[in-house]
Amino acid sequence: MSKASDIPAVDEAFQAGKVIDGFVLGEEVHRGGMAVLISATKEGIDLPILLKIPRVGRNQPVESLIGFETELNIMSVLDSPDVPKFLGGGTIATHPYIAMERVAGTSLEELGEQVGRFPISEVIRIGATLAQAVQSLHAQDVIHLDLKPENILLDASGKLTLIDFGLAHHAHFPDLLAEEMRKGVGSAPYVSPEQIMGVREDSRSDIFSIGVILYEMLTDELPFGNPQSMGGLRRRLWAQPTAPRALRPDTPPWLQEVVLRCLEARAVDRYQSASRLRQCLLEPESVKLTERAERLKSLGFLNSVKRWWRAAGYVPSSCPAPSVEQDATPLIIAAIDTRQSDARLRERMLSAASLLMQVDPESRLICLSTIPGTPAIDGQQEAQSASGIVRGHLVQLMKWAEPLKLPPERFSCHVLEAMDPAARIVEFAQDNAASLILIGASRQVPNKVVPWRTSMTKIVEEAPCSVHIVRS
The missing domain is CATH 3.40.50.620 (HUPs)
Structure with missing residues (x-):
């Protein structure tokens, strides 16, 4: 049996100029907290190529290995124009990597830093395109669970691509995070209430994250801030975000209705599918207006206390039962x-x-x-x-x-x-x-x-x- 010392070190194996399974390694493109991106070429593949390699070694989290295995499994079976094309992969036993198409584009996060508040028309267009991309995942039994501006790429023509499936859930593959009882809740501003409670199999979690993204594009603010503690994260179980129209008066009432419905604490109160959300964004006349559409003021003290008290017994909405x-x-x-x-x-x-x-x-x-x-x-x-x-x-x-x-x-x-x-x-x-x-x-x-x-x-x-x- 192999010992740790017998296994080739990841950093040593993936150096510029080396060849791994036919992929000729180029320069490092990006170094994140969990993985490194390296450019590559391969004979017979005309697409620009990126290799994603988990970070292993000194001061690197064990979770990077779990995220790598999860993403490799899911990327290898996904078939969607809204996801980078999968070109190959290697296991952690030899050379751990995911080879994928290098997609041109700018992240929604970078675009937000440039423009601040997006034009209303762009919020609607990008939101509808994002909902369509997410629906293509859900149709293949995949839930992203880490939707955020950083993981959304837009090219010059407006084409949208979703990246980073390290926290994703696939109904037909083992959920490595859940099996080890690691909640892996995702990015604090965008994570849904049920994810905070450890639920990873509810596709409506992605609807909540889309709601946060739409809110941020409209107002240049986060509906629940960027909490760094579990207590701060749990606040979204009862807190009501400031209405977008209070921060940006030109927000149409129907659009506020859509955004705030996505942000409901109970999944059963949100839109039940990404396709329905997309329809509402493209067909405002189909949106049923409630008190959410007219909301301008924040909750009073008494109502806030009532919502906090109810949240003490918060139970995630039931998901569609497995067969x-x-x-x-x-x-x-x-x-x-x-x-x-x-x-x-x-x-x-x-x-x-x-x-x-x-x-x-x-x-x-x-x-x-x-x-x-x-x-x-x-x-x-x-x-x-x-x-x-x-x-x-x-x-x-x-x-x-x-x-x-x-x-x-x-x-x-x-x-x-x-x-x-x-x-x-x-x-x-x-x-x-x-x-x-x-x-x-x-x-x-x-x-x-x-x-x-x-x-x-x-x-x-x-x-x-x-x-x-x-x-x-």
Whole structure:
């Protein structure tokens, strides 16, 4: 099995002039908090190319690996003129990258910095185009969950492109963020109330984000500010934004109605689809006006207190229920100890997993490993950093599962930090409604939780599902 030190470091692998899977690397275009963008060329591809590479190593967040896997899965299956064309990709086990068309254009964020308040006609045009692009995602069971001006590109002709799917949700792929119970709520000014509460499968979250973007284009202000704390984020569960017409009197009442309806705290009170939102923006006469359209003053103190009190019991609106077939799909967790190398045990666990996955062709497999922790201070080398260490364990899990030849929608990997591995495995199984835990009993490593009780015993006694034990 590979160790972290055996895996080529990402920064060393992606240098200008090198060739990765036929892509000739050019200069670095952008370095963000989670990824680096590099220009590239490839024989046979006439399009301008960008390679997106996750940042791994010193002072880099482990979440960059989760975002990379999520975006690679989703980009590889998306078919939309509103998304950069997918041109290839590599796994974190070798050379992690996503190759895509390099789209010309300026971000909506940059345009906003140049013009401040957009003309009303531009707010309507861009809003309708954005809603159409979002609807094309929703039609393919994808929810973006990180819509913001920075992730919207507009070219000279007005064509709009959506980028950055690292926080997105796909109904037919494992939700890596949800499986690890990492909320990954997105960008504070644009995130929906239900995302704050941990809900990631409601497409109406994107409607809320569009509402924030429309409000910002109209007023050059954010409806709920840019909070930096959970308390500040939760304020949108009850607070009412200042009416756009109070900040910009030339805002048509019907447009204020549309924007404020998008910003409702309860998803059920918003537009229920991006296509309906687009229709309202293009056909103002179809907009049903309510008190939202005439609102000018902020809520009084008493009404604010009432809304705050009601928000204390906030429950996210129900989403369309998954199909019965999805509910019945078995989820198998294979708990692999990547800190020891009992090759015989791993082979026997692989055989057991193969047999279990054949019982139901719809079943899903999660490969799981626990580690006691990562360094508080990263070393200079990638293999000495938190993200590099996690990458090394993820690679071991992926290589172990390779012979199963599972498609990405049936397979995912996670490395969890835990001082009590058994308790964390049980918690993970419970959070993800697992059907069965597959675990190995190695004769090489006793792995005691406490002197009188093994991890195996604790998992068997406390697991919310059946436990299948494989012995070496």
